[in-house]
Amino acid sequence: MIRAASAALALAALAAQPASAAPDGGRLFMLTCKGCHQPKTSVMAPSLQGVAGRQIAADPVFKYSAGLKAKKGTWTDANLDAYLTAPAVFAPGSLMPMSVASAENRAAIIAFLKTQK
Template sequence: MVRRSVFTAAAVLTVGFAAQPALAADGAQLFNMQCKMCHGGSVMGPALTGAAGGKIAARADFAYSPALKAKGGTWTDASLDAYLKAPAAFAPGTKMFMAVPSEENRAALITHLKTLK
C-alpha cells in the first residue's frame, strides 16, 4: 500500500511537471490569438516581457491608468489571475477592457507570461 502511494505521488508530480510546458504552449497560443493585438508592439497596451513577477504598472514606455498605477505591488500569480478575470474589478478605471473568464485559460496565459523574460 505504501509503495503504491509513493508511486501514485511520483506519477502525479511527473505529470504536473510535464504539463507546465504544454500549459505555456497553450498560453502562447491564447496570447497570440487574444492579447498580442494590444500587447505585441501596439500603443494600446504595454509589452508583457518581464511582467510576471515584476512590479505592477512599472514600464516607463507605457502610460498606465491612474487606477493601475495606484495598485502598487507585484504581478504574482494571484494578482495576474484577478486582473485577467476582471480587470475593472481589480483596478477600477483601468484601460484594459478584455477579461479572460476561463480559469483554465487564465492559468495557461499566466504560465506563458512567466516565460517572457
Template sequence: MARLLPPSQRRLLTGIALSAALVAPPAAADDADRIQGERLFRSQCVGCHSLAPGVHIAGPSLNGLIGRPAGSLPGFGYSATLEAADFDWNAETLDAFLAAPAEFLPGNRMVLWGLAERPRRQIIRYLEALAADAEP
C-alpha cells in the same frame, strides 16, 4: 521466438502501462498549458500587448511582466489607477486581474471582460515560462 507471458502477468503489465499513459507527469501538463497559453496569447492578447521590450500597442509591453510592479513600465501611459497600484505582477495578481479586470482594479483601461479559469492559467503559465527563459 519470444515466449508469451501468462495471462495474469500480461493483464498486470497492460494495467501498469495504461496507468502510466493516462497519468501525465506535472511537467508534461505544465508544458501543455504553456503551449496552449502561447496560442491563447497570440489569438487574444497580441492585438494590444507586445512581448518585445519597450514595444507598446494599446497596452504596455508584457516583456518582463512577472515580478514587475504594476503601472511601472517606463514609456507607457498607464491609467491613474494602475500608476497608483501597489502590487507586483505574479501568478496570483494576474489571475485575479484577468478574471475580472474592472473588479480587480476599478478604473483601469484594460478592454477585457474576463477570462475563464483554464485559459487564464494557461496564459499565465506561458508568461511565467517566458520569464523563466529570460532569467540568466
C-alpha cells in the same frame, strides 16, 4: 477597437473547442492578447516581456490609467489571475478591456507570461 472586437471573436472561437483540449497559453496569448500587447510597448498597451513578478504598472514608456498606477505590489500569479478575471474590478478605471472567463485559460496564459523574460 477593431482589435478588441477581433480578440472577442477569437475568444468565442476558443470557447467552441472541445473541453478535452488542454489550453495552450502561447496560442491563447497570440489570439487574445498580442493584438494589443506587442513585444515592445506601443500606444495600445505596455510590453508584457518580464511582466511576471514585475512591479505593477512599471513600464517606463506606457501611460497607465490612474487606477492601475494606484495598485501597489507586483504581478504575482494571484494578481495576474485577478486582473485577467476582471481588470476593472482589480484596478477601477483600468484601460484594459480584455478579460478571460475560463480559470484554465487564465492559468495557461499566466504560465506562458512567465516564459516571456
